[in-house]
Amino acid sequence: MSVIRLLMVEDDATLARVLSRELRDRGFELSAFASADGVAEAVRDGRPQAVLLDLKLPGRDGLELLRELRAQDEDLQVVLLTGHGGIPEAVEAMRLGAYDFLAKPTRLDLLEQTLRRAAEKTELLAENRRLRRAVSASGERPRFLGASDAVARTLDLVARIGPTDSSVLIQGENGTGKELVARELHRQSARAAQALVVVNCGAIPDELIESELFGHEKGAFTGADRRRVGLFEAADGGTLFLDEVGELPLAVQPVLLRALQFGEIRPVGSTRTRTVDVRVVAASNQDLAIAVREGRFREDLFYRLCTFQIEVPPLRARPEDIPLLAKTFLAAATARTERVLDWSDGALRRLRAHPWPGNVRELENAVTRISLLARGPEVTDTDVEQLAFGPLVVGRATLPTLNIPELERLAVHAALERHGGNKPAAAEELGISLRTLYNKLKESEPAAAAVQAPAGDMAATS
Numbered sequence: 001m002s003v004i005r006l007l008m009v010e011d012d013a014t015l016a017r018v019l020s021r022e023l024r025d026r027g028f029e030l031s032a033f034a035s036a037d038g039v040a041e042a043v044r045d046g047r048p049q050a051v052l053l054d055l056k057l058p059g060r061d062g063l064e065l066l067r068e069l070r071a072q073d074e075d076l077q078v079v080l081l082t083g084h085g086g087i088p089e090a091v092e093a094m095r096l097g098a099y100d101f102l103a104k105p106t107r108l109d110l111l112e113q114t115l116r117r118a119a120e121k122t123e124l125l126a127e128n129r130r131l132r133r134a135v136s137a138s139g140e141r142p143r144f145l146g147a148s149d150a151v152a153r154t155l156d157l158v159a160r161i162g163p164t165d166s167s168v169l170i171q172g173e174n175g176t177g178k179e180l181v182a183r184e185l186h187r188q189s190a191r192a193a194q195a196l197v198v199v200n201c202g203a204i205p206d207e208l209i210e211s212e213l214f215g216h217e218k219g220a221f222t223g224a225d226r227r228r229v230g231l232f233e234a235a236d237g238g239t240l241f242l243d244e245v246g247e248l249p250l251a252v253q254p255v256l257l258r259a260l261q262f263g264e265i266r267p268v269g270s271t272r273t274r275t276v277d278v279r280v281v282a283a284s285n286q287d288l289a290i291a292v293r294e295g296r297f298r299e300d301l302f303y304r305l306c307t308f309q310i311e312v313p314p315l316r317a318r319p320e321d322i323p324l325l326a327k328t329f330l331a332a333a334t335a336r337t338e339r340v341l342d343w344s345d346g347a348l349r350r351l352r353a354h355p356w357p358g359n360v361r362e363l364e365n366a367v368t369r370i371s372l373l374a375r376g377p378e379v380t381d382t383d384v385e386q387l388a389f390g391p392l393v394v395g396r397a398t399l400p401t402l403n404i405p406e407l408e409r410l411a412v413h414a415a416l417e418r419h420g421g422n423k424p425a426a427a428e429e430l431g432i433s434l435r436t437l438y439n440k441l442k443e444s445e446p447a448a449a450a451v452q453a454p455a456g457d458m459a460a461t462s
Contacts, residue, residue, distance in 0.1 A: 005049045006030045007032075007039070007043060007047055009062070011038055012054070013033050014027055015381060026112050028327055037058040043073065044073075048238075049123060051076065053079065054080075055080055056083075061096075068078070075125035076122055079101075093311065093316065100114050110293045115250045123226050147324060157310055158188065161310070163190065164189075165189075168281045169245075169302075169309045170283040170309075170310045170312060172313070174361070175360055177312055177317075179223055182239075195237070197235035200244060201242055203270050203328055209249065209252050210229060214265045214268065215267035232278055233276055234278050235276070238278070240284075242280060244284060245282040245284050246297060253298045254301075261275055263277060280305065314361065322351050333371035333372075335359070337436075338432045339376065341379060347381050350381040369387050372411045411430065412437065415430050
């Protein structure tokens with residue numbers, strides 16, 4: 001029987017001692033509290049699978065704590081246990097999201113069953129959230145952009161292949177936009193209204209890949225304390241995008257081949273197969289034909305994936321697309337920071353002359369840095385040289401990161417340093433409002449969040 005992480009809040013010391021002993025004997029890993037103090041923090045840090053909560057507590061009652069816990073984690077299931085409860089309290093508890101309401105004294109077997117069902121529901125809701133994160137959100141997504149002949153040929157191939165149900169292999173260097181091509185294939189297919197599930201095969205540990213793709217049954221291996229839905233099943237009726245498919249271990253490849261050939265999957269630990277209707281689009285930054293010759297990839301799986309093949313061109317093969325991409329990325333970046341910034345002709349020429357070994361991803365990172373650090377309102381070729389290709393220096397420090405919040409923090413503090421702490425002047429140089437400057441300072445320095453803006457600074461905004 002699987003161990004369940006349980007947090008109990010009970011102020012009756014004798015009852016708490018008895019319940020702790022009995023529940024631990026029944027396989028619960030238990031933390032006990034005598035009041036509401038510290039419970040919310042313990043739930044946040046320990047992530048219990050269920051909470052057993054007394055209705056009457058010293059200081060704050062159980063309903064108030066229930067309201068706080070559900071606001072903190074709406075998936076967490078709470079069982080209320082009380083000797084004082086009546087119909088009004090039970091109705092209110094259910095309205096606030098309690099899983100169940102039990103009156104003292106209650107049978108231990110009933111309490112155990114209720115807590116186990118509550119824990120299973122907590123885990124099921126968490127699993128559903130995991131799957132929803134894997135499934136692409138609805139709404140407008142980034143598109144594969146470009147006006148070059150190379151992009152036109154790629155998009156023409158996508159338009160002809162997209163409406164089919166055939167598997168597609170997308171090959172290209174890192175950062176070229178293979179996932180955008182996969183999303184475009186899905187968007188133009190008859191499955192567009194269904195899920196697009198994205199799997200990065202290179203990011204999953206080898207021992208977990210089969211479980212991640214096909215799911216597992218409860219008890220299939222150590223730690224498998226509940227049934228888990230695999231990503232093939234989550235993509236049923238839609239499209240499964242296997243990014244970096246060349247990273248799949250050889251041991252898993254025959255199972256994937258069967259799923260592609262017959263639409264059948266078998267969760268780890270199960271004796272029964274399930275049928276799914278999934279279109280598979282795969283991508284790789286390596287030449288899989290070479291991997292086949294070297295014995296690193298199964299030949300039959302390669303041909304099953306490669307009904308159609310799309311080669312995504314590197315950015316250096318389509319330099320005429322660089323101005324369009326740079327303008328698109330700059331517009332998106334300045335929309336986030338309220339800056340007014342545009343490219344000079346010289347800046348765009350300098351961007352076009354660069355070979356971009358990191359492709360579109362490298363260009364987007366460079367534009368993000370420029371959008372935060374260029375003084376503007378026009379980006380010059382000197383800005384490009386210094387901020388995109390040279391050693392980046394902010395204040396007296398070399399820029400250590402490409403993380404956008406960290407870049408913003410460095411840019412704000414460098415502007416304040418240049419202007420001797422004058423916030424209106426720093427905000428003007430950065431091209432943002434004074435209120436936005438204060439927000440950025442509060443985000444980067446939580447300890448300063450309570451500090452109010454000086455009256456003289458706020459007057460500058462009027």
